[in-house]
Amino acid sequence: MPSRRPPLLRACALLLLSLTATFFAGCGNDPNLQPEHEKRADGSPWQVRYSYMPDDPRSLDPQFAYDQMSRRLLEPVVDTLLEYHPFKTDPYEVMPSLLASMPERVKNPDGTETYVCQLKRGILFHNDPCFPNGKGRELTVQDVEYGWKRMVDPKVECPALSSLQDYLVGFGEAYETAKKADALDYSKPLKCFEIVDDQTFKVHLLKPYPQIIYWMAMHFMSPVAHEAVEYYDGKEHPDANGKMVLRPAFKWHPVGTGAFQLVEYEPASRARLVRNPNYHTVVFPSDGYPPDRADFLKQFAGMPVPLVDEIQVTIFREQTPIPVLFNQGYLDSMGVSKDAFNRVVTTAQELTPEYKKRGVALEKDLDVSTFFISLNMEDPVIGTNKKLRQALSCSYDGQSYVDIFWNGVSPVAQQLMPPGIFGYDKNYQNPYGYDLEKAKRLLAEAGYPGGIDSKTGRRLELNMEASANGSEERQMTEFVQKGFEALGIKVNVVENTFAELLRKEDAGKFQILEGTGWGADYPDPENFYMLLNSRNFPPEGKNVSRYKNPEFDKLFDKMATMDNSPERLQIVNHLRDMIGEDCPQIFTFHKAFFTTINPWAQRTSTNMLLEGAFKYQQVDPVMRAKLQREWNRTPKWPPFVLVLLIAGAAGYAIRLNRKRNV
Amino acid sequence: MFSYLIRRLLYAIPILFGVMLITFLLFFVVQPPYARARAILGEKARPAQVQQWLHDHGYDKPTYLNTKPGQHLFDSLFVNQMKRLITFDFGVSDKTSLPIAKTFTDGVIPSLCLTLPAFVIGFIMAVTLSLYQVFIRYSALDRFGVFLCVALMSIPPMIYMFVGQRVLAMQLNYFPAYGFDLRGWQTAKFVLLPVTLMIVMYLGNDVRLYRTIFLEEITQDYVRTALAKGVPQSRVLFVHVLKNGMISLITLVVAHLPFLIMGSLLLENFFGIPGLGNALIHAIQTGDAAMTNALVYLGALFYLAGLMLTDICYAFADPRIRLS
Numbered sequence: 014m015p016s017r018r019p020p021l022l023r024a025c026a027l028l029l030l031s032l033t034a035t036f037f038a039g040c041g042n043d044p045n046l047q048p049e050h051e052k053r054a055d056g057s058p059w060q061v062r063y064s065y066m067p068d069d070p071r072s073l074d075p076q077f078a079y080d081q082m083s084r085r086l087l088e089p090v091v092d093t094l095l096e097y098h099p100f101k102t103d104p105y106e107v108m109p110s111l112l113a114s115m116p117e118r119v120k121n122p123d124g125t126e127t128y129v130c131q132l133k134r135g136i137l138f139h140n141d142p143c144f145p146n147g148k149g150r151e152l153t154v155q156d157v158e159y160g161w162k163r164m165v166d167p168k169v170e171c172p173a174l175s176s177l178q179d180y181l182v183g184f185g186e187a188y189e190t191a192k193k194a195d196a197l198d199y200s201k202p203l204k205c206f207e208i209v210d211d212q213t214f215k216v217h218l219l220k221p222y223p224q225i226i227y228w229m230a231m232h233f234m235s236p237v238a239h240e241a242v243e244y245y246d247g248k249e250h251p252d253a254n255g256k257m258v259l260r261p262a263f264k265w266h267p268v269g270t271g272a273f274q275l276v277e278y279e280p281a282s283r284a285r286l287v288r289n290p291n292y293h294t295v296v297f298p299s300d301g302y303p304p305d306r307a308d309f310l311k312q313f314a315g316m317p318v319p320l321v322d323e324i325q326v327t328i329f330r331e332q333t334p335i336p337v338l339f340n341q342g343y344l345d346s347m348g349v350s351k352d353a354f355n356r357v358v359t360t361a362q363e364l365t366p367e368y369k370k371r372g373v374a375l376e377k378d379l380d381v382s383t384f385f386i387s388l389n390m391e392d393p394v395i396g397t398n399k400k401l402r403q404a405l406s407c408s409y410d411g412q413s414y415v416d417i418f419w420n421g422v423s424p425v426a427q428q429l430m431p432p433g434i435f436g437y438d439k440n441y442q443n444p445y446g447y448d449l450e451k452a453k454r455l456l457a458e459a460g461y462p463g464g465i466d467s468k469t470g471r472r473l474e475l476n477m478e479a480s481a482n483g484s485e486e487r488q489m490t491e492f493v494q495k496g497f498e499a500l501g502i503k504v505n506v507v508e509n510t511f512a513e514l515l516r517k518e519d520a521g522k523f524q525i526l527e528g529t530g531w532g533a534d535y536p537d538p539e540n541f542y543m544l545l546n547s548r549n550f551p552p553e554g555k556n557v558s559r560y561k562n563p564e565f566d567k568l569f570d571k572m573a574t575m576d577n578s579p580e581r582l583q584i585v586n587h588l589r590d591m592i593g594e595d596c597p598q599i600f601t602f603h604k605a606f607f608t609t610i611n612p613w614a615q616r617t618s619t620n621m622l623l624e625g626a627f628k629y630q631q632v633d634p635v636m637r638a639k640l641q642r643e644w645n646r647t648p649k650w651p652p653f654v655l656v657l658l659i660a661g662a663a664g665y666a667i668r669l670n671r672k673r674n675v
Numbered sequence: 676m677f678s679y680l681i682r683r684l685l686y687a688i689p690i691l692f693g694v695m696l697i698t699f700l701l702f703f704v705v706q707p708p709y710a711r712a713r714a715i716l717g718e719k720a721r722p723a724q725v726q727q728w729l730h731d732h733g734y735d736k737p738t739y740l741n742t743k744p745g746q747h748l749f750d751s752l753f754v755n756q757m758k759r760l761i762t763f764d765f766g767v768s769d770k771t772s773l774p775i776a777k778t779f780t781d782g783v784i785p786s787l788c789l790t791l792p793a794f795v796i797g798f799i800m801a802v803t804l805s806l807y808q809v810f811i812r813y814s815a816l817d818r819f820g821v822f823l824c825v826a827l828m829s830i831p832p833m834i835y836m837f838v839g840q841r842v843l844a845m846q847l848n849y850f851p852a853y854g855f856d857l858r859g860w861q862t863a864k865f866v867l868l869p870v871t872l873m874i875v876m877y878l879g880n881d882v883r884l885y886r887t888i889f890l891e892e893i894t895q896d897y898v899r900t901a902l903a904k905g906v907p908q909s910r911v912l913f914v915h916v917l918k919n920g921m922i923s924l925i926t927l928v929v930a931h932l933p934f935l936i937m938g939s940l941l942l943e944n945f946f947g948i949p950g951l952g953n954a955l956i957h958a959i960q961t962g963d964a965a966m967t968n969a970l971v972y973l974g975a976l977f978y979l980a981g982l983m984l985t986d987i988c989y990a991f992a993d994p995r996i997r998l999s
Contacts, residue, residue, distance in 0.1 A: 041851075041864065042844055042848045042849065042850055042851050042852065043851065044851035044852065044853055044854035044865070045854075046856060046861075047861075069770070069771060071715070071716075071717075071770070071771070072772070079717060079719055079720075080717050167723075167727065168727075170721075170723065170724040170727040170728075172719060172720060172721060172724060174721070174723075175721050175723075247774075259777070262772075264772070265773065279949060280771055280773060280778070280781075280949070281949045281953060281954065281957060282854075282855060282947070282949040283854075327853075327854065327947075329853070329947065330944065330947070330953075330957055330960075331853075331944060331945055331947065333837075333840075333945070334840075334852045334853035334947065337840070337844065337845050337852040337853070338852060338853060340845075341845070341848070341852070510706065510710075511706075511710055511713075511714050511962075512706050512707060512709075512710030512711075515710055515713050516710075534719075552722050553721070553722060555718070555719075645848045646848065647847060647848045647849060648847060651847060662807070662816075665811070665816065666807060666810060666811065669810070669811055669814075670810070670907065670908055670909045
């Protein structure tokens with residue numbers, strides 16, 4: 014009987030061969046999507062930047078979104094009235110974006126103020142199906158008003174409301190009325206927003222509030238097309254063929270006037286932004302360049318932005334692939350994580366030779382933030398004993414903490430305000446910075462010589478609250494604990510779930526709270542010192558230390574409404590000294606990090622208040638393509654070895670079969 | 676058989692209720708929605724914003740029974756959650772506010788792109804290799820094969836993923852190290868490496884198990900008869916033994932079928948495949964109770980469906996078995 018090869022075996026052989034063939038074909042390791050186009054309309058190459066973010070945005074509604082990830086996607090899509098200069102960071106500076114010029118400030122005789130704002134002409138919304146014929150219409154002052162009304166809509170719940178209602182005329186009142194009626198009447202005008210003509214509007218303030226210009230640089234005050242909110246309602250609607258199609262909610266489909274249009278957003282996967290062909294709102298700045306890169310940057314001066322046509326943003330929930338894709342040239346830049354630090358940066362804080370050889374650049378970025386340990390001023394032991402707080406502050410070794418846990422990159426904080434903000438003095442030293450001898454002396458003066466309570470003879474015991482967030486956070490807490498215990502006191506670390514920590518923070522039921530901090534909403538001392546204003550106790554505010562000092566409050570209120578001036582500087586310094594002396598917080602560090610940049614994507618913005626500044630980014634696609642080819646060569650021998658192994662095993666089986674069937 | 680299935684369906688009710696109860700206790704009692712709202716909205720959220728969020732998500736109700744005057748007694752968190760799950764009205768994600776049903780339908784295809792080929796190819800490979808081992812049984816190569824299987828079983832899945840990514844995606848540059856695209860052949864490019872790794876991860880275990888089943892089969896009388904009649908060894912193995920051995924294999928394998936939809940937690944997360952496994956792990960990490968609840972509930976449903984499917988397959992594959 015002739016032997017027939019069983020069909021399963023044949024199928025398996027075919028399958029294995031086809032799998033091996035796929036290896037041969039070399040499917041390529043480029044994880045990025047095909048660009049939207051190959052070439053621009055003028056025939057020049059379509060330019061793409063490849064970026065990433067570590068998480069999904071929470072919302073892309075300009076009046077609601079507040080987190081970093083949301084801002085990263087909103088910034089290129091939704092223009093703001095004013096915007097931060099991409100290079101001027103010391104001090105930070107805002108410049109007109111949708112406004113034709115900086116708002117004109119008018120001081121009224123009754124102490125109120127008015128800002129007169131004029132919109133640029135000819136600004137168009139993105140082309141989008143929400144508009145007739147899908148063509149973006151011209152921006153009007155009514156769109157700005159509509160955006161502002163959304164800020165007081167209880168259904169939107171704008172996070173900026175609590176800060177602005179003290180300053181904008183009738184703002185809080187409009188919110189309360191809408192809340193009572195359970196809906197905002199959009200036909201009623203806002204008292205703070207007066208429309209003068211199609212391009213001009215006035216903003217009425219109850220009292221001076223120079224920080225209003227920073228709010229105008231945030232997307233809360235951005236214009237919104239009512240058509241977009243009405244069209245993108247998150248419900249099913251019939252399309253042209255009568256088929257029911259689900260429209261995304263407005264918060265997942267922003268329609269703005271920005272340099273880019275969000276054409277794709279896949280949660281947990283990617284976002285794709287493509288150049289807005291209608292965009293001509295701003296050009297590349299021609300001043301403020303950092304001296305070390307002025308030669309490179311001046312070639313872009315006055316050029317229309319965006320400089321590139323497409324931005325692809327990958328959402329990496331796992332950090333491991335980031336250095337891999339950066340090294341393969343599929344990401345243009347990479348924040349150097351702690352895990353990758355030693356491979357990328359030397360102890361002298363320079364690039365390792367391997368990265369230098371590849372032409373990679375290393376940039377150090379300083380976030381506009383400060384981290385601190387909060388001491389409860391209402392606690393009967395800590396709150397009433399200034400010397401004890403000072404002793405604790407002196408026992409905290411900030412430099413060692415930064416060296417161990419932040420690779421020595423982040424600077425030790427000497428004060429509440431981070432660099433770049435009006436009133437920040439780089440020469441100022443915290444009077445109660447690390448000094449163990451002084452700490453012991455202060456502790457003795459506080460009534461606890463050697464950590465022993467002189468009244469009871471018992472060792473001082475304090476509780477420190479920390480979040481149970483894993484081994485590294487535990488090590489950080491233990492470091493702080495050991496620092497305090499070097500004074501001879503006992504510190505019990507209480508690990509809390511997030512919920513427990515919040516409960517204790519809201520109720521003020523703690524002695525020491527580790528791991529608190531603040532990132533700037535805008536670069537003004539008011540945004541930091543309000544953290545210690547007595548009107549800002551949790552849960553409404555963020556005065557976690559529950560610091561209450563009438564003199565501080567009085568000076569803060571005065572400083573908050575002042576323009577930057579020598580007098581304001583004096584008050585800011587006074588506030589800083591008061592905090593330094595009272596020690597309601599132990600300042601730890603200002604967050605800084607390194608970023609590596611591949612040679613084809615030299616940096617064109619240095620402002621950390623901008624979230625990526627995508628419209629100013631540039632790329633050399635020719636260099637990228639060449640280096641990508643060089644860095645991603647695939648050896649051809651492994652598939653051959655694989656085929657040989659399979660063939661060997663099959664041959665062995667066939668021989669055995671023949672032998673057995675003889 | 677019909678009455679048996681009805682009985683099994685009824686047994687499933689207390690199991691599902693138990694699952695729902697445990698997830699409710701974990702996500703609504705151990706961690707109250709207020710804390711979750713604060714975590715999701717961020718440290719700068721105002722209390723009014725938190726309240727609005729709780730209201731929008733239906734979390735501003737009493738936990739078990741609503742004893743507030745003028746309110747319906749059963750308008751509570753517990754009853755509403757149970758109702759939602761039973762009626763498959765999962766609502767929206769706590770984290771992203773996107774409809775969970777959409778996340779589910781969006782996530783099924785990427786998950787299946789990974790698990791289905793891995794399952795089918797892995798099964799065929801495991802059967803082939805185990806038959807091959809039975810064919811060369813007790814030879815040095817067979818013993819080496821068994822050793823290899825044990826070695827493959829002993830390596831933790833993370834090592835496969837890490838080494839696989841490092842060698843095949845980073846050193847040899849054959850595959851993308853991360854990402855996914857559901858556009859034609861692009862999908863194959865992204866799933867090839869995770870599929871290969873998934874096959875290798877389970878191959879050792881499966882080959883060893885199937886080898887044992889087939890070895891038991893070749894001691895049967897019908898094998899001896901076939902060999903005595905001069906049927907070639909390979910045909911006996913790949914036709915006769917395979918057909919009879921498949922009864923045991925199918926019942927083992929069918930239980931996994933419904934689970935393919937749920938994807939792979941580790942692989943999807945590691946390679947950035949936006950499937951249901953990735954959605955579940957992210958929901959757990961971010962404390963997205965609505966999403967976790969829905970996915971765990973669906974997982975339990977699929978598990979029960981898998982068990983029932985196994986029973987039915989038994990009855991179909993082996994006429995001697997009667998379900999009653």
